[in-house]
Amino acid sequence: xxxxxxxxxxxxxxxxSPARGLRRGDRNRLLKLIGVILISISVxxxxxxxxxxxxxxxxxxxxxxxxxxxxxxxxxxxxAIIQDxxxxxxxxxxxxxxxxxxxxxxxxxxxxxYALARLDFAFKRFWWVFCIMPMFVPGMAILLTSFVxxxxxxxxxTLAVLIIPGVxxxxxxxxxxxFYLNMPVAVEEAALIxxxxxxxxxxxxxxxxxxxxxxVVGIGSYMAYWNAYVWPILTITSPDLMQIQQFLGNFRSDxxxxxxxxxxxxxxxxxxxxxxxxxxxxxxxxxxxxxxxx
Numbered sequence: 001x002x003x004x005x006x007x008x009x010x011x012x013x014x015x016x017s018p019a020r021g022l023r024r025g026d027r028n029r030l031l032k033l034i035g036v037i038l039i040s041i042s043v044x045x046x047x048x049x050x051x052x053x054x055x056x057x058x059x060x061x062x063x064x065x066x067x068x069x070x071x072x073x074x075x076x077x078x079x080a081i082i083q084d085x086x087x088x089x090x091x092x093x094x095x096x097x098x099x100x101x102x103x104x105x106x107x108x109x110x111x112x113x114y115a116l117a118r119l120d121f122a123f124k125r126f127w128w129v130f131c132i133m134p135m136f137v138p139g140m141a142i143l144l145t146s147f148v149x150x151x152x153x154x155x156x157x158t159l160a161v162l163i164i165p166g167v168x169x170x171x172x173x174x175x176x177x178x179f180y181l182n183m184p185v186a187v188e189e190a191a192l193i194x195x196x197x198x199x200x201x202x203x204x205x206x207x208x209x210x211x212x213x214x215x216v217v218g219i220g221s222y223m224a225y226w227n228a229y230v231w232p233i234l235t236i237t238s239p240d241l242m243q244i245q246q247f248l249g250n251f252r253s254d255x256x257x258x259x260x261x262x263x264x265x266x267x268x269x270x271x272x273x274x275x276x277x278x279x280x281x282x283x284x285x286x287x288x289x290x291x292x293x294x
Contacts, residue, residue: 054264113176
């Protein structure tokens with residue numbers, strides 16, 4: 001009898017307590033929550049400081065000792081930068097160029113990805129390797145040769161020089177191709193049997209199924225254009241075509257040490273991208289998730 005009791009006692013001691021397991025799970029969740037909070041603070045702090053610095057005076061932004069909040073909340077910097085015609089023109093020109101660039105990028109990269117994923121043609125593997133090679137070449141390594149090419153083509157100081165050279169993207173082709181490879185072959189074969197052409201299959205089957213992936217690729221194209229600085233500086237000199245990053249980059253040489261005004265302009269320039277990402281965040285997560293599913 002005592003042996004049986006001792007055995008039951010040992011078994012109970014060896015079995016993990018539900019309460020202990022629950023505490024371990026709570027501890028892991030707490031650590032994850034702390035990690036997420038710390039990462040969020042490190043990401044959001046510069047944005048918050050930039051937005052708040054827009055309410056500070058000229059000498060307050062870099063004042064020592066550091067002060068996060070202004071002595072007096074004054075929106076004059078935001079009002080002044082919004083009323084600045086050069087800033088407004090740069091925002092509109094950049095936004096329009098970003099929309100055109102994004103639309104062309106989606107069209108060209110999706111068609112190339114479909115061809116490389118679902119069509120059979122001669123030297124297909126060679127052309128696939130040729131298309132993705134730019135992924136392994138730093139942009140700065142071909143910056144000078146790219147400038148010489150667009151200069152010889154007479155594209156300098158035009159909107160085309162900001163759009164055409166970067167429309168075809170190896171990264172986006174790769175991303176879209178991976179998604180198209182995962183789509184069921186049976187649907188495509190059934191459409192071919194029904195007499196559908198390849199163009200009809202692409203436009204009526206593949207594109208409607210690619211909404212989430214298109215959002216990811218489209219936002220990537222938009223942000224690449226919106227945040228471009230070096231290429232516009234090299235190729236654009238006309239004030240009518242000045243991009244928003246050019247305007248902000250030249251701000252100190254043109255306006256002096258108006259740090260509060262610069263922070264206000266930078267905050268407004270960042271708003272379109274922030275709003276876009278927040279609005280499409282569910283599609284972004286879903287697109288990244290489904291792109292790698294086999």
